[in-house]
Amino acid sequence: MIISTKRIVSVTDANQNFTKVTQAAHQYGDVVIFKRNRPTYVLFDIAKMGDEFIREYEKLKTLYISEQIMEEYDTAYKELAK
Numbered sequence: 413m414i415i416s417t418k419r420i421v422s423v424t425d426a427n428q429n430f431t432k433v434t435q436a437a438h439q440y441g442d443v444v445i446f447k448r449n450r451p452t453y454v455l456f457d458i459a460k461m462g463d464e465f466i467r468e469y470e471k472l473k474t475l476y477i478s479e480q481i482m483e484e485y486d487t488a489y490k491e492l493a494k
Contacts, residue, residue: 416440423447426455442468451475 419440426433426445433455437443441460445453454472456465482489 419443421445423452426453441465 419436419442421433421436421443423445433443433445437455437457438460441457441464443455444451445455447453451472454469
């Protein structure tokens, strides 16, 4: 999944300037908030939600689940790769 850098903010920036984050969510439809260099939260503009929201949400959920599986079974994947 490709996330535009204009839609990415750090959790620190979100805490310090929430208005800026909400304006970006309004402009782009959503903003991904990173914590420790990982996507952690998503802020959506409810007015722009619809079919696109559902597709993007499913992509994010799939990405998150994939990352969790990769972390959990990292050792096994490395063994299989040999």
